[in-house]
Amino acid sequence: MTDSGYFIAFEGGDGAGKSTQVGHLVAALEAAGREVVVTRQPGGTALGAALRNLVLHGEHITARAEALVFAADKAQHVEEVILPSLRRGAVVVTDRYVDSSVAYQGAGRALGAQEVADLQSWAVAGLTPDLTVVVDVDPATGRQRRGDTHDRMESEADGFHAAVREHFLTMAKGEPARYLVVDGSAPAEEIAAQVRERLEQEGLL
Numbered sequence: 001m002t003d004s005g006y007f008i009a010f011e012g013g014d015g016a017g018k019s020t021q022v023g024h025l026v027a028a029l030e031a032a033g034r035e036v037v038v039t040r041q042p043g044g045t046a047l048g049a050a051l052r053n054l055v056l057h058g059e060h061i062t063a064r065a066e067a068l069v070f071a072a073d074k075a076q077h078v079e080e081v082i083l084p085s086l087r088r089g090a091v092v093v094t095d096r097y098v099d100s101s102v103a104y105q106g107a108g109r110a111l112g113a114q115e116v117a118d119l120q121s122w123a124v125a126g127l128t129p130d131l132t133v134v135v136d137v138d139p140a141t142g143r144q145r146r147g148d149t150h151d152r153m154e155s156e157a158d159g160f161h162a163a164v165r166e167h168f169l170t171m172a173k174g175e176p177a178r179y180l181v182v183d184g185s186a187p188a189e190e191i192a193a194q195v196r197e198r199l200e201q202e203g204l205l
Contacts, residue, residue: 007129007130008131012137012184014161016135017137021182029204040095044077047076054069067111106167107166108156108163133182135191138185143161
């Protein structure tokens with residue numbers, strides 16, 4: 001909890017179905033009378049949109065520069081969108097947050113998970129989600145779902161995506177009270193029900 005708000009992050013590999021689950025949860029929260037702020041990273045601010053285009057669709061960018069761009073996006077995002085929303089009591093639901101950078105740049109790019117985690121934590125002033133939902137799918141399933149259109153991250157080899165997936169699961173295993181891991185290959189409604197059940201336990205629904 002941050003003041004009276006609640007912060008939820010959806011994480012997982014490309015093609016896991018995070019955006020679908022964000023939509024299901026937002027509908028449930030709004031039906032329960034909650035004010036919901038929906039956002040994504042990278043993006044969610046004017047600066048973030050420009051950084052998103054640069055880092056996902058631009059020319060070559062080094063691994064360390066990539067990590068720094070994502071950190072800049074999060075710093076702006078937290079200050080401009082997330083904290084003000086939490087302070088007025090809204091539920092913030094984000095498609096990706098700090099854990100994506102730790103998994104993608106720390107593990108996938110082999111920059112060091114702890115080093116990237118420290119950088120990201122500094123960028124967001126230590127703001128941690130109340131709940132992180134990891135939508136887990138294997139890289140082959142994710143690639144099949146994405147089809148023929150891929151950004152810079154999505155176009156990486158399956159070995160990269162396997163390392164990312166493994167690190168998401170490692171983080172969740174290390175802090176089970178804050179994470180919910182769901183099987184992304186299950187029917188979307190079934191996954192959504194698991195998320196709603198967890199939030200009922202938290203008293204949010």
